[in-house]
Amino acid sequence: MKTILIIGIGAGNPEHITIQAVNALNRVDVFFIMDKGEAKGSMIDLRRDICARFITANRKYRFATAQSPQWDRHSGEYNAVIGGLNSDKQAVFEQMIAGEMQDGETAGVLVWGDPSLYDSTIRIMTDIAAAGRQAITYDVIPGISSLHALTAQHRTTLNTVGQPVEITTGRRLTEGGFPPRTDSVFVMLDGDETYRHFAEDDSLDIYWGAYVGTPDEILIAGRLKDVAGQIAQARAAAKKTHGWIMDSYLLRRRRQKD
Numbered sequence: 541m542k543t544i545l546i547i548g549i550g551a552g553n554p555e556h557i558t559i560q561a562v563n564a565l566n567r568v569d570v571f572f573i574m575d576k577g578e579a580k581g582s583m584i585d586l587r588r589d590i591c592a593r594f595i596t597a598n599r600k601y602r603f604a605t606a607q608s609p610q611w612d613r614h615s616g617e618y619n620a621v622i623g624g625l626n627s628d629k630q631a632v633f634e635q636m637i638a639g640e641m642q643d644g645e646t647a648g649v650l651v652w653g654d655p656s657l658y659d660s661t662i663r664i665m666t667d668i669a670a671a672g673r674q675a676i677t678y679d680v681i682p683g684i685s686s687l688h689a690l691t692a693q694h695r696t697t698l699n700t701v702g703q704p705v706e707i708t709t710g711r712r713l714t715e716g717g718f719p720p721r722t723d724s725v726f727v728m729l730d731g732d733e734t735y736r737h738f739a740e741d742d743s744l745d746i747y748w749g750a751y752v753g754t755p756d757e758i759l760i761a762g763r764l765k766d767v768a769g770q771i772a773q774a775r776a777a778a779k780k781t782h783g784w785i786m787d788s789y790l791l792r793r794r795r796q797k798d
């Protein structure tokens with residue numbers, strides 16, 4: 541039997557690593573790394589830094605790297621494209637499990653933020669175990685998500701008292717508009733700056749962050765109407781400097797005065 545540990549590493553700050561994650565890191569023989577291309581090199585660097593920092597000096601471990609499958613970000617058939625991407629990723633993981641680890645060994649997959657939030661690693665390992673071509677068992681170690689990193693940096697809460705929260709993508713927010721039954725919407729995976737569609741709504745506040753938890757962190761908060769332009773400018777400048785951007789935001793409807 542081979543063991544896979546799916547370890548949440550937090551959203552960019554090495555200090556997000558939990559003690560449970562440190563203990564898991566120290567059980568791993570081989571770390572599987574999916575290389576998404578040069579632009580995301582710093583995300584791979586963070587994974588290597590975390591191993592160097594938290595794995596005890598005399599423990600031996602190795603890395604197995606594979607190219608992450610490509611996908612069409614602009615396709616209208618989003619669910620079909622992501623389904624195809626995940627089967628390609630499953631094939632890559634199966635190859636690494638077959639070729640890069642011995643029976644009885646433990647592999648680690650270091651997942652950005654928390655593995656249960658907008659990440660397919662758990663689903664992929666479930667499918668690999670069910671397919672039965674590889675005899676694996678797997679466990680999940682939770683991590684600090686980008687959602688929690690953002691609310692902490694802005695010193696705010698995710699929900700208001702007794703109210704629900706919606707966590708969604710830019711694409712879904714564009715399609716459905718601001719959800720009627722909540723006052724708080726957390727938006728991730730939004731390359732299209734969907735918040736701008738709501739900039740005329742004077743009842744909304746925004747808590748926005750890019751590269752949260754990293755040395756490049758940028759935070760902007762305020763009335764959406766007042767700060768939407770500032771966010772767009774900061775976003776464009778950061779994208780130009782780094783070549784890529786990782787940002788998310790909380791939109792909150794202010795309570796109407798009676």
Ligand SMILES: C[S@@+](CC[C@H](N)C(=O)[O-])C[C@H]1O[C@@H](n2cnc3c(N)ncnc32)[C@H](O)[C@@H]1O
Binds near residue numbers: 551552651658687728
């Ligand atoms: C594929 S999802 C992965 C989410 C991750 N599993 C988590 O728990 O945060 C990637 C999205 O998370 C958000 N994100 C991740 N890390 C972030 C960070 N450090 N700062 C701002 N947003 C971040 C961005 O919206 C990005 O598009």
